[in-house]
Amino acid sequence: MNSGPMIRAEDLRKRYGDRVALDGVSFVVNAGEIVGLLGPNGAGKTTTLSILSGVIPPDSGRASIATHDLATDPREARRSLGLVPQSLALYPTLTALENLMFWGRIQGMASSDALSHARTLLAEVGLDDRADDEVNEFSGGMMRRLNIACGMMHSPAAIMLDEPTVGVDPQSRGRIFAVVEAAAQAGGAILYSTHYMEEAERLCDRIVLIDHGKIVAQGTDRELIALAGTEPRIEIMTKKALPPGWSNGIAGVGEMPWEVVNGFAAAATLNNLEQVPDVIRRAVEVGDEVIEFHVHRPNLQDAFLKLTGHALRDAP
Amino acid sequence: MLRAVWLTIGKEFLLIRRDRVGLFMLLVAPIAVIAAAGFSLAKIYGGRTAPRGEYSVAVLDEDHGRVARAILDALDHQPDLSVINSTSRRDAQQTVREKKIAVVAIVIPAGTTDAIEHGRGAQLILYTDPVKYLQTIKVELALSELCRKITAGAATEARGQIAQRTRDFTSQLNRARDSAQKAREEAARLGKQADASRAAIEPKIRAHIETALTAARDHAKIALDAEIGRIQSKLDADSGARQAKLDELKDYLGRLEIAHGQFETWFGQLKQLAGSHAADIPPPPSIPTLPQDLNLGGINLAPVAELGDARSRLENALTIPPIDLKLPDFPPTPKIPLLDIPEMPAIDPSLSIPGSLGITEVDLTGKSIGQFAGFNAFDLQVPGFAVTFLLIGMLMGVSLALIDEHDWGTLERLRSASAPLWATLTGKLLARFVVGFIQMGVLFAAGYVLFGISLGRTPAALMMPAAAVAFAGAAFGLIVAGVGKTRDAVLPVGAIVIMTMAAIGGCWWPIDFEPAWMQQVALALPTTWAMRAFNDLMIRNLAASSALIPSAVNFGFGIIYSVVGVAIARRRFG
Incomplete structure (x- = not known):
């Protein structure tokens, strides 16, 4: 298994008129690695994938797939790449098997190889019993699964998935995750574009945060959270309103400005989660009774918010 | 890249095959x-959109002549037309304009045939529906063509008749000319033949007459001899019989004369006896007396000797003198005068019946496709x-x-x-x-x-x-x-x-x-x-x-x- 970078983006830049779509995007995806490209809608994820898949050229920068430069060796680069576009890039009136066969053969597979691999993939994505049904009879989740299978038909060294779970049911999402993980375990370099933070956290070895065409940060989820400096916090609802300074005396706890709901809520940052019992005890003392509390562990959403100043799903 | 093209083609065929609406x-x-x-x-x-009777045409025949029959027959043979017979002009109009079951109505006025046959023009009357413009045009075209054909047919027939009569007349003239010529030749031949026959027949006639006369004379002589012999025999027999009867008469007369004398005597005696009544006695019938000059004895009934003389005289009379036959000349052979039978003059083309102008559609390959043939839409x-x-x-x-x-x-x-x-x-x-x-x-x-x-x-x-x-x-x-x-x-x-x-x-x-x-x-x-x-x-x-x-x-x-x-x-x- 080649463990080097299978997907390499170097200082990719792209403009559409006055709008900057990409502004110096650089990252790599190694073999066997799942890298999440996380960002809000319009952040530049699809543009990045389009450039990396050779669909559109960058204004500047370089992109290579499995060491094949897309500018100088596009044929081999494309042959090493499997693209799973955000749209369902399927022929709705062809059967699942026909779709897989076509995409496999267009990537250079022999007919017999394509047939056997198609049946294998259909089984992996749970569509083996629907192989001969026309795609337009499939549910959205089934189409998504087939869409991914089509991108993997020729066993590419690099696979790019653009929002592959949009609109799918939990069952299909699980199948998709399994397929992606299996592909990575098989040595594939996976670039997984999503705006679902949970998916990135769940699936990706590394995450590239992108916003407004720029890489905000990249690393493991813990690294990103740490990089953002976010801390756990506790949100508490008490019977009586907690007055300012209610947490005084508990080391490492900082009261946060909190939107008061009926005057009975408060929030505080924690140095660590071991401080939670002390905080609850103090809230009972001051607020007479704790009706409800919620401990929030810091996540990518927080990190993104911290790094960009706006929430992942609220990009302007 | 050709692989991609080929696979795309295959995929397109699959997509097209599955697209039932597209197919x-x-x-x-x-x-x-x-x-x-x-x-x-x-x-x-x-x-044509139907095998027959695509258009219905109403027809009113007021003519009942040859032309009307020709039109009806032609309409009946038009594959596009079916004919509806109308009973009146009103009915014809209604058929077209109110009932709308006919495209046009055709009226063939009375006298159409007479007019055509006598060289006059004739007009058919059409009742049309303006809404059915195209159909009307088509039917009018067909009718125009029909009229043209009928007129052309009549003209052709007239031309044919004239030509036939001209041929007949010319033929008769030629035959008359030939006959006259043959008659002249025959007359000349007969004249020559008559002259030759006359020269040859005269001695033959003479010989024939002589032979006939000789035979007649011999025959007459034999007959004369036989007849004279028979007469002689008869006369001889009759003379003998008459002589016997005459002798009997002579005897009777002798006895009668005696009886006469006796009667006279008796009568005188009677008168005497009657005395005074003698005067009352009527005179006796007069008994003729024999004529004084009657000499019965002098009658000789011996056979007539003159017959022998007569025979010789008749035989002499039958002696035929030599025949000097002079046959009269035959009347001269009549001379047949040369007949000046003129040649049939050529017919001046300008005097012929004008021909009709027709149309024959020919396709671009030169093949005739018929008039107003149209084409399969x-x-x-x-x-x-x-x-x-x-x-x-x-x-x-x-x-x-x-x-x-x-x-x-x-x-x-x-x-x-x-x-x-x-x-x-x-x-x-x-x-x-x-x-x-x-x-x-x-x-x-x-x-x-x-x-x-x-x-x-x-x-x-x-x-x-x-x-x-x-x-x-x-x-x-x-x-x-x-x-x-x-x-x-x-x-x-x-x-x-x-x-x-x-x-x-x-x-x-x-x-x-x-x-x-x-x-x-x-x-x-x-x-x-x-x-x-x-x-x-x-x-x-x-x-x-x-x-x-x-x-x-x-x-x-x-x-x-x-x-x-x-x-x-x-x-x-x-």
Whole structure:
């Protein structure tokens, strides 16, 4: 298994008129690695994938797939790449098997190889019993699964998935995750574009945060959270309103400005989660009774918010 | 890259096969539209939509003559017409204008036959329905032709009669001339023969007379001898008998004379005896006395000796003197005068009955196709609507398929794979081209089987313009796909383009219906050239070479459309 970078983006830049779509995007995806490209809608994820898949050229920068430069060796680069576009890039009136066969053969597979691999993939994505049904009879989740299978038909060294779970049911999402993980375990370099933070956290070895065409940060989820400096916090609802300074005396706890709901809520940052019992005890003392509390562990959403100043799903 | 093209073609065929609506539009819809248009418009082009009686014509025969019968007979034999007999002019008018069961009503006025036969003109009366303009024109054409044929027939018959009589007269003159000549020759021959016969017959007559006379004399002598002998014998016998009777008479007379004397004596005695009464006694009958000069004894009844003398005298009389036969001259052979029988003068052409002017339609190969033959409307409609639906298939197929690929995301996926845009476009074009070509073949085959269209002299030649227009149409689809951003945009744009191209290009009606300027504009459209080729091959029945230029023009259009279409598509989808 080649463990080097299978997907390499170097200082990719792209403009559409006055709008900057990409502004110096650089990252790599190694073999066997799942890298999440996380960002809000319009952040530049699809543009990045389009450039990396050779669909559109960058204004500047370089992109290579499995060491094949897309500018100088596009044929081999494309042959090493499997693209799973955000749209369902399927022929709705062809059967699942026909779709897989076509995409496999267009990537250079022999007919017999394509047939056997198609049946294998259909089984992996749970569509083996629907192989001969026309795609337009499939549910959205089934189409998504087939869409991914089509991108993997020729066993590419690099696979790019653009929002592959949009609109799918939990069952299909699980199948998709399994397929992606299996592909990575098989040595594939996976670039997984999503705006679902949970998916990135769940699936990706590394995450590239992108916003407004720029890489905000990249690393493991813990690294990103740490990089953002976010801390756990506790949100508490008490019977009586907690007055300012209610947490005084508990080391490492900082009261946060909190939107008061009926005057009975408060929030505080924690140095660590071991401080939670002390905080609850103090809230009972001051607020007479704790009706409800919620401990929030810091996540990518927080990190993104911290790094960009706006929430992942609220990009302007 | 050829692999990508080939795989794209295969995939397109699969997509087309699964697209039942598309297949319907490709094959079934055109046939339905062709059938509707063909049957609806057949009358315009003179074709037939029914085996018989497409038009009903009411006829009122007031003439009842030969001409009327000829018209009725001709109408009855017109395959397009069925005849309804009217009973009156009012009925004829109602049949057309109120009942609407006849296109026109024809009145053959009384005296039509008489007028025609005597060299006068005659007018048929037509009751027409202005709404049924085209049908009326067709029936009027047929009637005009019918009238012309009847008039021409009459003229031909008259000319024939005149010619026949002229021939008869000339023949009679010639026979008279020949007869006179033969008579003259015969008379001369007879004259010569008479002269020769007269010279030869005179001695023969003389000999014959002499022989006859000699034989007659001998015969007369024998007969005379026999008769004289018989007379002599008779006379001798009669003389003997009379002599015996005479002797008896002589004896009687002698005794009578004695009795007379005795009577006288007796009578005297009687008177005496009567005394005084003697005076009362009547005198006795007078008994004639024998004449004094009666000398019966002197009568000699001896055989007549003179008969012998008579015989010799008669025999002498039978002696024939030599015959001096002088035959009278035969009357001279009558001289037959030379008859001056004139030659039959040539008939002055200017005095002949004028001929009739007719029309014989001849196709471009010189074959007669009959008058007002028209053509099978489907020969126009099948290629016309085949091209129309080909364009629908091509324009919509190529453009919508590209937009679909774009919308589905498959185009992006194809481009990320090893299939460049040009390979996808080429594959789609080729697939649609093949489908269009097959579509044309199927529609033409259906036209041939269902509607009896002509496939021209060389049916295979139809493939040339079919391929050319399929290529041009498919290539034009690229342009439409590039212009229309979405399906909703392509549909009206494509519909307008297709309808315009088909209409102006002569797909729905003969391009000659259009004004000259529009025909010039139409030269810029592939439909015009396609229809020109199809019309040349199918209707005009021209050779396959006639389709070369139109097909080449359409291939040229196809190349131009391809270049422009690929450029637009690259900008649109690239």
